[in-house]
Amino acid sequence: MTRQRRVAVTSxxxxxxxxxxxxxxxxxxxxxxxxxxxAARIRRRQLRVAAGTLAxxxxxxxxLPVLLGVVPVALRLGPVPVVWVAVAxxxxxxxxxxxxxxxxxxxxxxxxxxxxxxDRQDHAR
Amino acid sequence: MTALAVVPVVLATLLIGARGxxxxxxxxxxxxxxxxxxxxxxxxxxxxxxxxxxxFLGTAGLVVKNGVGALWxxxxxxxGYLLMLVLVAAPMRRTGALTVxxxxxxxxxxxxxxxFSALVVLVIAGLYLVPQFTAAGQVLTLxxxxxxxxxxxxxxxxxxxxxALGGMRAATYVQAFQxxxxxxxxxxxxxxxxxxxxxxxxxxxLRPAEYAAFPRPTQVTFRLDTRLQVRExxxxxxxxxxxxxxxxxxxxxxxxxxxxxEGAAVPEIAxxxxxxxxxxxxxxxxxxxxHPLLATWSIxxxxxxxxxxxPHVIVRFHTSxxxxxxxxxxxxxxxxxxxxxxxxxxxxxxxxxxVPELYLSGATDTAVVALPSRVDGGTTGDVFTALLTxxxxxxxxxxxxxxxxxxxxxxxxxxLPGSLRRLRLTALLAAGVxxxxxxxxxxxxxxxxxxxxxxVAASTFCPMLVLGIWWRGLTARGAFVGMAVxxxxxxxxxxxGLVARPDPGLVALLLGQPALFSxxxxxxxxxxxxxxxxxxxxxxxxxxxLHLDERT
Numbered sequence: 001m002t003r004q005r006r007v008a009v010t011s012x013x014x015x016x017x018x019x020x021x022x023x024x025x026x027x028x029x030x031x032x033x034x035x036x037x038x039a040a041r042i043r044r045r046q047l048r049v050a051a052g053t054l055a056x057x058x059x060x061x062x063x064l065p066v067l068l069g070v071v072p073v074a075l076r077l078g079p080v081p082v083v084w085v086a087v088a089x090x091x092x093x094x095x096x097x098x099x100x101x102x103x104x105x106x107x108x109x110x111x112x113x114x115x116x117x118x119d120r121q122d123h124a125r
Numbered sequence: 126m127t128a129l130a131v132v133p134v135v136l137a138t139l140l141i142g143a144r145g146x147x148x149x150x151x152x153x154x155x156x157x158x159x160x161x162x163x164x165x166x167x168x169x170x171x172x173x174x175x176x177x178x179x180x181f182l183g184t185a186g187l188v189v190k191n192g193v194g195a196l197w198x199x200x201x202x203x204x205g206y207l208l209m210l211v212l213v214a215a216p217m218r219r220t221g222a223l224t225v226x227x228x229x230x231x232x233x234x235x236x237x238x239x240x241f242s243a244l245v246v247l248v249i250a251g252l253y254l255v256p257q258f259t260a261a262g263q264v265l266t267l268x269x270x271x272x273x274x275x276x277x278x279x280x281x282x283x284x285x286x287x288x289a290l291g292g293m294r295a296a297t298y299v300q301a302f303q304x305x306x307x308x309x310x311x312x313x314x315x316x317x318x319x320x321x322x323x324x325x326x327x328x329x330x331l332r333p334a335e336y337a338a339f340p341r342p343t344q345v346t347f348r349l350d351t352r353l354q355v356r357e358x359x360x361x362x363x364x365x366x367x368x369x370x371x372x373x374x375x376x377x378x379x380x381x382x383x384x385x386x387e388g389a390a391v392p393e394i395a396x397x398x399x400x401x402x403x404x405x406x407x408x409x410x411x412x413x414x415x416h417p418l419l420a421t422w423s424i425x426x427x428x429x430x431x432x433x434x435x436p437h438v439i440v441r442f443h444t445s446x447x448x449x450x451x452x453x454x455x456x457x458x459x460x461x462x463x464x465x466x467x468x469x470x471x472x473x474x475x476x477x478x479x480v481p482e483l484y485l486s487g488a489t490d491t492a493v494v495a496l497p498s499r500v501d502g503g504t505t506g507d508v509f510t511a512l513l514t515x516x517x518x519x520x521x522x523x524x525x526x527x528x529x530x531x532x533x534x535x536x537x538x539x540x541l542p543g544s545l546r547r548l549r550l551t552a553l554l555a556a557g558v559x560x561x562x563x564x565x566x567x568x569x570x571x572x573x574x575x576x577x578x579x580x581v582a583a584s585t586f587c588p589m590l591v592l593g594i595w596w597r598g599l600t601a602r603g604a605f606v607g608m609a610v611x612x613x614x615x616x617x618x619x620x621x622g623l624v625a626r627p628d629p630g631l632v633a634l635l636l637g638q639p640a641l642f643s644x645x646x647x648x649x650x651x652x653x654x655x656x657x658x659x660x661x662x663x664x665x666x667x668x669x670x671l672h673l674d675e676r677t
Contacts, residue, residue, distance in 0.1 A: 031666055031673070039669035046672060047595065050211045057207055061429060065197070065421045068408045079331045083408040084193055088470035091200045092463030099207050099459040103452060106215070110449070110674045 045109045053102040060094055130511035131265070131518040135283045162444045164453035166301050171441045171454060172461045173304030175202075177253075177524035178260035180465070181311065181517045183572030186489035188473025189480065190570065191412060192398045192405035194421060196473065198572055199466035201425045201579075203459060205432025210455035213433050215448035216594040216671035223443050224531070225434060225586050226539050232593045232667060235601035243539030245585045245608060246436045248616055250532040251559070252578035253435070254525060256571040258563035260490050261521040267491040268514050273348070274564055280518075281560035284525050285553055300441075303523050308465055310516030314497065314509045315471040321500045322475060330474040333401035336481040339385045348487040349379040353392035361385050392485065395629065400481035414634040419641065424576060427640035431579030434586025436535070437527035447675050472496065490571045493517065529555055576638075577619055584611030584643040588651050597665040599651065600658040607651025614643035 031039065068083045075082045162170075180202065187195035222228035226242040229235065262276030269276070319327065353375045360369045362384040363377075375392075377383060385391075391399060396413040398405040409417035410424055432438065445451040476483070476492035479499040483489045494517060497509035533552035566574075585608040592599045622636030635642065 031670060035673065036666060036669055039673040043595070043669060043672040053207070053211050057204060057211075057429075061200075061204060061425045062422065065409055065418055065425075069418055073403075073406045073408070079328065081331070081406070084470070087193065087196045087200070087408040089467055092203060092467050095200075095203050095207050096460040096463055099210055099456040102207070102211055103456040106452060107449065 042109060045112075046106060049102065049105045049109055052105075053098055056098055056101075057095075060091060060098075064091070130268075130515040131283075134515050134518045134522065135287075162446070162450075164445065164450050165457055167441070167444050167450070167454045168457035168461055169301035169304045170444070171206075171438065171458045172465070173300040173302070173307065173523055174441055174527050175435075175438055175458075175462065175524070176304065176307050176465060176520055177575070178257045178264075178517055178521040179571045179575040181307065181520040182260050182264065182490050182493050183256070183570065183575065184466075184469050185472035185476055186483075186492045187570060187572045188469070189400060189476040189492045190397050190484055190489040191410060192400075192402075193408050193473070194410035194417065195572070196408070196470060197410060197421050197424055198428065198576065199462075199469050201428025202432065203462045203466055204425070204429040205579075206455050206458045206462065208429050209433045210452060210459065213590050213594060214442060214455040215452040217439065217590065218442055218445055218451035219448045219671045219673075219675055223440050224436060224534070225439060225590070226535065228593065229589065229604065233599065233601040233604055234661060235605075238601050238605050240539055241605060241608065242586070242589075243535040245581070245612060246535040247532060247540075248612070249434065249578050249582050249586075250436055250528045250535075251562070252581060252616075253575055254528050254532070254559045255562045255566055256569055256574040257521050257525050257528075258559055259566050259569055260571040261518060261525075262563065263488060263490050264494050264514055264517050267488070267494055268510060277560055277563050280521065281556055281563075284522065284529065285556045287522070287526060300523070303519060304461065307516055307520055307523075310512050310519070311465060312468055314513050315468040317509055318475055318496055318500055319471060321505075322479075326475070326478060326500075329478045333406065333474075333477050335402045335405075336391050336400040336477075336484070339387055339389050339391060339482075342387050343385045343482050344382060345377075345385065345482055345485045346382045346488075347377045347379055347485075351377045351379075351394065351485070351487060353377055353394065353485070355390075355392045357390040359385065359389040361389075391481075394485065397484055400477040400484055405477070412634070412637070413629045414631065414637075415629065416631055416634050419631075420634055420638060423634070423638035423641040426644055427576055427580040427583050427638065429583075430587045430640075430644055431581070431583035433590055434582030435578075436531035437524070440531070448671075449674065475500075529559075577616075580619070580638065580640040580643065581612065581615045583640055584615040584647045587644065588648045592648070592651055592655075594668065594671055596652075597668045598655050598660050599664075600655045600660055602658050603651050603653075603655025606654045607647050610650040611643055611647030614646050615639050618643065 064086065068086055071083050071086075073081045073083055077085065180199065184195060184198045187198060217228065220228055220231050222231045224246070226239045226246065229242045230239040258277055258280050261280035262273055262278075265271065265276030265279055266273050322330075355370045355372050355375055358369065358371055360367055362368075364381055364383075393399060398411065398413075404411055407417065410420040411417045412420050414420060442451045442454060445454050472493045475496055476489075480492050480495050483492055483495065494510060494513050497506040497513065500506060501509075529552050532555050533549075536555070537551050588607055588611065589599075589604045593604070618636055618639040622633065625636070627633045627636060
């Protein structure tokens with residue numbers, strides 16, 4: 001068994017903190033015209049996807065406080081005030097659900113666009 | 126004795142630190158580890174980094190002090206990752222930037238903007254760190270009975286020694302383990318508390334009676350000078366000397382111990398709600414300013430939009446191999462954080478009925494740790510106090526070390542470039558400065574001050590990240606002016622509020638929680654100034670590249 005060189009495994013913070021100041025590699029690999037058009041299309045679609053999730057999140061974060069402002073604390077589900085459940089428990093599954101929804105649609109957008117990009121390349125050939 | 130519970134936590138951190146990290150591995154292992162970190166593992170690491178003393182102790186303490194509405198804080202903390210997922214996670218990872226100053230330079234090509242961003246990192250990290258140290262100090266004070274400054278100095282020493290021995294935080298899996306540890310140390314005591322509290326206490330917690338009169342002779346040790354509104358004449362034992370208080374305002378000096386007799390009316394404190402009162406039960410944040418809806422929205426805007434700009438969190442996403450994995454990491458983090466925060470309500474509601482006197486002493490941040498001994502005076506209670514203390518200290522250490530590194534990195538790379546060996550010294554000095562700042566900050570609410578760090582992040586980094594990723598028209602000058610306006614209208618306005626001390630009302634609310642106007646103002650300024658400039662050539666491809674899956 002050969003002896004492998006050993007290195008310290010460190011957190012990203014440590015790597016950043018200890019890294020010499022790198023000139024940020026702002027020189028990306030240049031994109032072809034096709035790729036640029038595909039990226040522009042993806043960005044537009046991702047914006048639409050994001051808008052849907054943001055609207056739902058806003059409904060929760062802006063709308064729910066308004067609703068809780070008018071529902072009386074005395075309204076109870078068994079012994080528990082409904083408004084307390086609405087602030088203490090309800091938001092978390094809703095947020096997790098929104099995260100799942102957003103993730104699925106964002107990934108699908110990327111995959112779909114990829115497919116289109118590949119089809120075009122095939123046509124070009 | 127329970128103070129010793131922090132010893133294993135500190136020792137474990139030290140051990141990890143002294144070794145550089147828990148494991149030294151081969152190069153190939155290391156490369157595999159850093160490239161194949163699964164989104165789930167990374168999400169646990171992100172959560173481990175994020176759950177600070179403010180989450181562990183602060184929010185439950187705010188519930189005791191301000192009421193059920195304080196439960197909006199953790200909702201905002203969690204929603205922050207949803208917004209991060211929607212707006213920045215994948216594109217940010219694709220820039221290759223590890224920090225926000227990196228991003229500023231990578232996207233807008235301006236070293237000046239990088240330095241200004243580093244300055245903002247200092248402000249945010251400072252605002253985030255001071256309350257962590259204060260909370261750690263308070264908990265140590267509570268469980269060991271030492272003076273407050275001892276707790277803070279011990280906390281500072283623990284962090285400094287870890288830093289000095291090279292304990293620059295462990296790798297992803299250690300951080301993920303930290304999350305599991307904190308989750309267990311939060312959930313298990315919560316379940317035990319609910320069971321052990323008994324049916325009567327449970328029923329009382331759900332139908333709290335106003336803490337109007339002291340049910341038994343009650344000893345209150347005031348953390349700092351406290352203005353009490355005495356409602357009925359009462360004779361208290363002030364440091365052992367009987368003193369008669371007429372109705373009206375009285376100042377209890379800091380560190381004084383007053384014993385209120387059984388049946389006496391509980392004095393009121395401006396800006397806090399009597400536990401169990403109608404205001405306290407309201408599910409919105411009031412804070413005594415009379416605009417609960419605006420106050421709640423302001424907290425939510427700050428926390429939800431500020432998360433993406435926190436210097437110690439963003440760097441964690443770099444462990445993800447690509448943009449897609451970063452996005453998945455953010456999505457899973459939303460679920461993991463939610464599973465932690467749903468238990469905050471247990472501590473808050475039980476605190477409201479079992480330790481309501483903390484409302485008077487101002488030590489509400491110790492509510493979580495104080496609860497077990499109220500439920501069980503025996504060994505079992507001590508054990509759970511020790512577990513919660515250990516969890517709180519783990520939370521404090523994890524977040525503080527990450528933030529100190531971010532702070533030291535910003536100083537050493539962006540502001541005062543110097544030898545790399547100076548970095549550790551910088552981190553140590555920073556820890557010292559934070560301890561000095563935390564010593565007089567005895568009276569602050571951990572959760573509330575941490576929120577001011579979120580407000581600054583939401584007013585500066587959030588607009589730059591969002592516009593930089595989605596709008597080709599952003600220019601360096603626009604980003605600079607927008608962040609400057611955001612910084613002035615968040616940090617500046619909050620400082621003004623501390624100095625001016627306006628009467629309760631709309632003005633006090635907006636000065637104390639400026640996010641509601643400072644965030645839109647920063648966005649508008651950034652867009653307005655950028656529109657007068659011409660974006661640099663190549664801005665459009667630079668932006669579009671961030672939206673393209675890098676695997677194609």
